[in-house]
Amino acid sequence: MSTLSLEPTAAGRAFPLPERWLCGLLVLTLLWDLSGLDMAVMRAIGAGHGFALREQWLLARALHDGLRQAMALAFLLLCGWALWPRASLTRRERMTVALLAALSLLAVSLIKNTGLTSCPWDLQAFGGTARWVSHWAWGQADGGPGRCFPGGHASSGFAFLALSLPWLAPPAGVVRRRTAGLRWLAAALGVGALAGAVQTLRGAHYPSHTLWTLLICAGVSLAGWRLAQAGSHGPAIARVRHGWREGLRLLRPLLVPMACTLAVLWLSRLGLSVWQADRVSHERAWALLLGQGLRFDGVLLGFIWVLPAAFTPWMALHRRTWHAWTAFLRVYGGLALLLIGFMELATPAFVAQYDARPNYLFVEYLGYTKEVGGTLLKDHAAHLLAAAVLLPLGAWAFARLSRAGTPPTPPRAWQALAWSALLLVSLAVAGRGALGHRAANPASAALTSDHLVNELPLNSLYTVAYAIYQSRKSEAGITYAELPRAHVIERVRRETGLPDSAFTRDDLPTRHWQATAHPRARPLNLVIVLEESLGAEFVGALGGLPLTPNLDRLAREGLWFERLYATGTRSVRGIEAVTAGFPPTSAVSTVKLAKSQRDFFTLASFLKPHGYESTFFYGGESHFDNMRSFFMGNGFDRVVEQKDMPADAFIGTWGASDGDLFEVAHRAFERQPADKPFFALVFTSSNHAPFEFPDHGIELVEQPKGTVNNAVKYADHALGRFIERARRSPYWENTLFLIVADHNSRVYGPSLVPIDRFHIPGLIVGGPIAEARRIHTLASQIDLAPTLISLMGLSGEHPLIGRDLSDPAQARRPGRAILQFDKTQAYLEDTPGGETQVAVLQPDAPARLMTYRDGQLRDHAGGNADLIDKAQAHARFAQWAYQERWHR
Template identity: 90%
Template sequence: MSTLSLEPTASGRAFPRPERWLCGLLALTLLWDLSGLDMTVMRAIGAGHGFALRDQWLLARVLHDGLRQAMALAFLLLCGWALWPRASLPRRERITVALLAALSLLAVNVIKNTSLTSCPWDLQAFGGTARWVSHWAWGQADGGPGRCFPGGHASSGFAFLALCLPWLAPPAGVMRRRAVGLRWLAAAVGIGALAGAVQTLRGAHYPSHSLWTLLICASVSLAGWRLAQAGSEGRAASLVRGWWRETLRLLRPLLVPMACTLAVLWLSRLGLAVWLADRVSHERAWASLLWQGLRFDGVLLGFIWVLPAALTPWMALHPRTWRAWVGFLRVYGGLALLLVAFMELATPAFVAQYDARPNYLFVEYLGYAKEVGGTLLKDHAAHLLATALLLPLVAWAGARLSRAGTPPAPPPAWQALALSALLLVSLTVAGRGALGHRAANPASAALTSDHLVNELPLNSLYTVAYAIYQSRKSEAGITYAELPRAHVIERVRRETGLPASAFTRDDLPTRHWQATAHPRARPLNLVIVLEESLGAEFVGALGGLPLTPNLDRLAREGLWFERLYATGTRSVRGIEAVIAGFPPTSAVSTVKLAKSQRDFFTLASFLKPHGYESSFFYGGESHFDNMRSFFMGNGFDRVVEQKDMPADAFIGTWGASDGDLFEVAHRAFEQQAADKPFFALVFTSSNHAPFEFPEHSIDLYEQPSGTVNNAVKYADHALGRFIERARRSRYWENTLFLIVADHNSRVYGPSLVPIERFHIPGLILGGPITTPGRIATLASQIDLAPTLISLMGLSGEHPLIGRDLSHPAQAARPGRAILQFDKTQAYLEDTPGGETQVAVLQPDVPARLMSYRDGQLRESASGNEDLIDKAQAHARFAQWAYQKQWHR
């Protein structure tokens, strides 16, 4: 890289003194940030109620308002001096100084107005509402107003740093008195430091904000001054050509892997778009797909490369360091490229299963290598083979293209600093995906009513990383709207349909007394059969395929739910709703969260004081999805799992077949003491990809055998045999059976929430059910627990917000259901006109009112703001119920 020896000095030093000062200032600023002293200083100044000096007359009126006005006048004088016909400095230099002062002010204010960092006086620690978030946490909001980094008031002094440069860095061949420049330097730094200290004492800025303001103003001033000198000496054109050539050589180890990554992302996105062309065309989303795709690829590249890119110019200062650094970049870039390629190659299979780009489920399933590996080998062998062939090809191409080229000439340190700053700013802006106050997030691409089309502009590494960030940010999930706690509690209580007098404790807001609508001489046993992935489209009695003749027949013998909806798309979400009666959130199910591993309401914990023995029967390994820990910590007495199955049991990828599982459960029920009531959860798994079940057990619906339709038919066959054996047993007459799905097999469709894919079967039967019936009310899985408690003849206190649908008054209320589809939540409610209205809640965008009729979700013009309030209240309540441990 061409060098710039622009400043002859008396000492003849090769490294210009202003650049040394700038590098020292950078080191000081970074060390201060690393020290974590910002909050220490602010805690010493402020208190829980705020900052005592915030409105102090001298600081607020004189040194803030007065100083700002004085410096505005000084800037006007500077502009007048720059244009004055006669002065000691050439007019060109004076104009340059004035322009650099203006550019310094502009740079600070542009960064400040896009910053998410809030002022100290906005923090919760000092009486505000924001939480502390480092200004290094790009794109992460702190809950406050932001726009506080760097220090704007300090820039009123630091912006005048350019005044010292005509004397400290004069043009080539010009000798000037350094003392004059040092006096201007002291004045600018002194005034800026005073302004920064005033704001720190008032609680408006951290000390680091002033240091960063000084660094920004100094960098702008020095870089601009050097470029202006080069132009004035007639060397600008050749200098730019040489600089451009050497800069490209320096940046080649960065640009090649970044270009390869972009190529992989765009080829993948193009392939997905062609595959889903009908949905993209229906939403007229081709243009937004291209633009938003470029935007979010920039976000990913910004996060991956911002730090290596910022360090690269410094590594070029010495040839040995450069060679080692280029080697590191080849390895780093290769690994990043492979990771991106792997995620994109994994995307089609994930989309086929979940109708979404990879999200937190992708990460969760990586923890279950045995089950997931077996499923992939048997169900996605061709996809695995393609991935195994394409990944080495990507690695080879990346390695070939990133071979070391001609090394750059070592740049001057000040050029390294300027280029490093430029790369840091550019990739930070790219990583934020926006120039505005808030960084881009998935909601920025949500421009259509088709959730999958909205995700196509994203990339899969980004969606997984964002999901991890969201899950770690809060176990309670996304807050769709901030509402007063009292309003949320009052609204949720009202929607239970219970009188205010029923609620017994203020510290547990929904705990109430439920009196059974079906008194019995002795409580009934309870067996819940949780059917894996049994959606309504597979059930003949719900208008689906003719795959469930046994369930269809049983539907006429018990209480059949015609409009029952799952709360989510995962088994643990179904367990959470059916066994714990807990409403859904965007977070991981409470089955897996820390605060719900003990003292969390379940049917087992409710039944234990009534003398029940509770068991969990599962054909697989109970540690999967943390089920064993959750159950044993919340009222269950024992777990029967794969290791407890007989030696001759059929064992597939996900455990014992349903037939073997039901056989073990039936024998256990027969051995129960006649005078001790029992509760059992039997969780099936045969209807799970890769859909394995014993050969010759059924007449196949289709070929080959390993399909979802055949697996459903086998699951129905095993269920029918179990119920027939139970009907002939001694426990039948005193036992309630609930047969319900955990969720559908695949939740997909071109709408924000594919509601029809949440429709599941539900049936309550047994000896005590003497009068069959159909429950046509819109119902949720969270309604099942209170309904079962009542039908069992039990009364007691619990925190459930579901409704007892066996009670005539509750069944007569307009039905409602709550569905969680990834980050989107839908609240469904019937209207007197027969229409189902839907409030759709999404992160970072306003709630939407829609209507659901004939399997179609459409925009609604009803203006039902009350429904939105209900939806937001229930979503917020679920967060608090977990966080504050109200569900006990």
């Protein structure tokens, strides 16, 4: 470090080194954090309903918006001054100051945009939804939007601290009056402190956020300044001027893998777009693919390469470090390229199944190698072969293209700083994908009414990474709209159709007493048959293919739901809705979340006090999707799974066939004591790719055997045989059977939400059903549990928000259904005029009001703020019901 030449003070003492000031600032910041004064200050400023000065004109408009614009202009002037031909400081010093100001802003922005700490005005104590979590608990979500620490507004002033350093810490041998430096220091501190104070008064930041912003900006500025000084003198060595050719040599280890990445992404995007050309053309989205595709490829490149790129110029200072670094970049770039290539090769199969790019479901399935591996080998052998050929070929091509070239001439330290700052800023901006306050996210490309077309500009590694980030951020999923808690509870209660007097506890807002409309002399048994992937398109009685003659016949014997809709696209979502009556969220199903593994309401937990024994029957391995843990922790008494199947059972990739599973369940029901009521959930799996089932029993619909149509016909055959055997058994007269699908086999279509693919069959049949009836009310899977409780002749307390559709009064109300399609939620409701209106909720986008008619979803010309409010309230309620453990 160079020695400073500074004027002595009046007392003859040397001016304190900036490093001493920095250490003092660090101590002050840590002491403030330890004091716990942040919340004391905010409580003195705010109240339970919020912060009175949040929208005050002087603070919000003049000193927030106005000051931000003024400082943006000041930064442009700083850049102009750095490039000006003549000035009292050398151009290198001016360039260094400008770069350090930019790096300070960038450092604060990067930390802020990756943090999970929410602002004070987001806390529950001030009318928000988040709980207080210290910014030291890095990576721990607080239930709010996050991205508040440190203070971005204050950085607009503190970033200019670098302006004081040419006078307060001049190069060795240079004497300058420190007065100018002190003035710049005072100005930067004053503007930054003012900006921080404004945000604190508005409730946007804690005082500690401003202190940390000052510390970060000061640290970046001083460290960068000292580094630039260290490279400005020293042994004189011969160096060629660092021209554009040297720049290309310096950047070559970065440009080659980036270019290869872009080539892979665009070849994949082109192939997907040609495959889906009809849908792209229908939405007139070819320009969208180009513009947004470049944007999100830049986001991916920014995240992958921002740090390696920033280090690369420094590694060029010495030949030895350069050779080692370029070798590392080849390996790093090659691995990144292989991962990107793998994800793009996996995309067509995922799109074919889920009509979307890979998302969190892709990650979930990686944990089940037996089931998924078997499915891939039997159903997607061509994709595996393509990956086995193309990935090694791509690795070989990259190895040849990335061979080391002529090393660049070692740059000077200040040149390395300039290159590093340029690369860091460029790739960080590319990684954000936006220059505004909010970084780009998938909603930025959601500009059409076709959800798949909206995802084509993205890339699959990004969609998976973003899904993982969202899942880690909050177990409760996406918050589509912030609403007051009291309003949400009141709205959800009202939509149940129950009077206020029915609700029994304030701490469990939806817990209420349900009195049965069907008193019974003795409690009825309950068997739920959850049919794998049986969408309405395969059911003749719902206008689908003639593949289910047994179910079609049974539909004339019981309560048949004409307009029943699944809540999601996965089995665990169906389990969550049917057995627990829980509404969907964008998060992982509660079957897999931590807070719902104990004391979470299910039909089994409700029936246990009534003396019921509950069993889960599954032909596969019950650890799949965490089913065993969820069921055994929430009221079920035992699990019968693949290991319990007979030795001669047909075992496929996903377990025992439906016929073998029903045989085991039927025998168990026959052994059940007549005076011991039972509840059984029988979850089938034969109608799951790769569609394996026994050779006997049905006449195939088509060839080859392993198709969805053949599997549906076999599943219907096994179901019909089971019901007929049950009908001849003693337990039939005292047992209700619910036959319902968990979801459709494939959920796809040129729409934001392909509603027709959520339509599923639902039937309640059995000895106690004296009269067949068709229920035309629009219904959701979450309505089945309260309907069953009533039909069983039971009364009791529970938290279910579904409706008892066996109650004529409830059946006459306008029906509604809630559908979760990846990150999008749809709330359907029938109107008095016979129209089905839909509120579509998307992340980071306003709600859309649409109409569903003749299988098509179209924008609604009028308005219905009430429906949007219902949708947002139910979506927010589901989050709180999980987070606050209300569903018990």
